Amino acid sequence: MTTTRFAPSPTGWIHIGNLRAALFNYAIARQNGGTFVLRIDDTDPERSKEEYVEGIKEDLTWLGIGWDRMERQSLRLDRYMDAKDKLVAMGRLYECFETPTELDLKRKKQLNMGRPPVYDRAALELTDAQKDAYRAEGRSGHWRFKLDQERIEWEDGILGPISIDAASVSDPVLIRGDGQILYTLASVVDDTEMGITDVVRGSDHVTNTATQIQIIQALGGTVPTFAHHSLLTGPQGEALSKRLGTLALRDLRKAGIAPQAVLSLMARLGSADPVELRANVDEVVAGFDLSKFGSAPTKFDAEDLKPLTARHLASLPATDPVVAQAMEQAGVPADHQAAVWSVVSHNIDTLDGIKGWWTLFQTGADPVVAEEDHDFITQAFGLLGEPPYTSATWGDWTGAVKDASGRKGKQLFMPLRLAITGQARGPEMADVMPLLQKKPSL
Numbered sequence: 133m134t135t136t137r138f139a140p141s142p143t144g145w146i147h148i149g150n151l152r153a154a155l156f157n158y159a160i161a162r163q164n165g166g167t168f169v170l171r172i173d174d175t176d177p178e179r180s181k182e183e184y185v186e187g188i189k190e191d192l193t194w195l196g197i198g199w200d201r202m203e204r205q206s207l208r209l210d211r212y213m214d215a216k217d218k219l220v221a222m223g224r225l226y227e228c229f230e231t232p233t234e235l236d237l238k239r240k241k242q243l244n245m246g247r248p249p250v251y252d253r254a255a256l257e258l259t260d261a262q263k264d265a266y267r268a269e270g271r272s273g274h275w276r277f278k279l280d281q282e283r284i285e286w287e288d289g290i291l292g293p294i295s296i297d298a299a300s301v302s303d304p305v306l307i308r309g310d311g312q313i314l315y316t317l318a319s320v321v322d323d324t325e326m327g328i329t330d331v332v333r334g335s336d337h338v339t340n341t342a343t344q345i346q347i348i349q350a351l352g353g354t355v356p357t358f359a360h361h362s363l364l365t366g367p368q369g370e371a372l373s374k375r376l377g378t379l380a381l382r383d384l385r386k387a388g389i390a391p392q393a394v395l396s397l398m399a400r401l402g403s404a405d406p407v408e409l410r411a412n413v414d415e416v417v418a419g420f421d422l423s424k425f426g427s428a429p430t431k432f433d434a435e436d437l438k439p440l441t442a443r444h445l446a447s448l449p450a451t452d453p454v455v456a457q458a459m460e461q462a463g464v465p466a467d468h469q470a471a472v473w474s475v476v477s478h479n480i481d482t483l484d485g486i487k488g489w490w491t492l493f494q495t496g497a498d499p500v501v502a503e504e505d506h507d508f509i510t511q512a513f514g515l516l517g518e519p520p521y522t523s524a525t526w527g528d529w530t531g532a533v534k535d536a537s538g539r540k541g542k543q544l545f546m547p548l549r550l551a552i553t554g555q556a557r558g559p560e561m562a563d564v565m566p567l568l569q570k571k572p573s574l
Contacts, residue, residue: 134166142184170199196413228255272309289359324353367433388482393440402430458483497554
């Protein structure tokens, strides 16, 4: 059975970059009738917080991404220690005592000599007496996996054939000096024991994948199918990492971005297929094709989510629960909601836009009037009666203003629109007039 996983670390909120891994793995599982596992990577007790765990579940639920089961790595520490013991007995895990400063000096020396900064395996030469002496000094040993220095190859689901020389990679640290199990070991043990068949993650994990393949093989596991998607950049190709704090899914949600817009964009961004608005996650999954994705850095602009959100909102009826809730939050009475939505639904980027229009309908807008149009607007407002207005009011009124002023076309209609709504674009004024509760004025 196809089994995939999303393994976020609860040390912060899920951002738009995390979502690609979640969505891709979810789509593969659902397309194949398999299992999607939500695996919380909470082996760091200091940085992991329960509020982030809840936030992860809230964000996925908002998007419609459900999981078949949830696992927590903090409850599986005994499994990682068993793997440690097994690797030590095999001679594949060895204890090291260098301090960060000493390792940094080694790296600098290698670079100055024109060599790659690969760990020199000096710890393999330590005697038991030397190790005891380090412990007596108060040093805590960290544990490295001894790589077989040969080429590691696999067929990547996105990048194609990959070949990495293990001799060019440092033996990875699997357990820190304070005893914390690191991602590389925990992920391998979990993937092996949970039967993970497919892993999709960012291209920054390629080297990590190479080392994990050897660890999986050492533990007697089956190597999953790996695929590494491109990394996101800003709209100008700049690094996105510094901006991810502003691109958390919870912040997009608060900004009124529709989940359908997020799913539709992220399911196609970086692929050969055009972005198409989908109504829900099931439609997104049905149109997902991992083979269409490329390796080039992918530009992401949060502004692209707004027109998709607008198109999605325009397709919704006033009775949709999301619309009804937004109407209520904006203070629109129940008996006005259908009429208001019919006018504004094609003229807002997010649901938050309802409030601005409702305020305009209730109390009017700040009029935008050019100096040369001031007398014209004063004359026109003098020809307008008091509300309530009807759908015929706009035509009757502009006809009277035309006769009185001699203006026509854009010179007639645009100044009136600006004076009433404060905006150069928007819904048909014949539809706006019946919703105005106060006569426009200067």
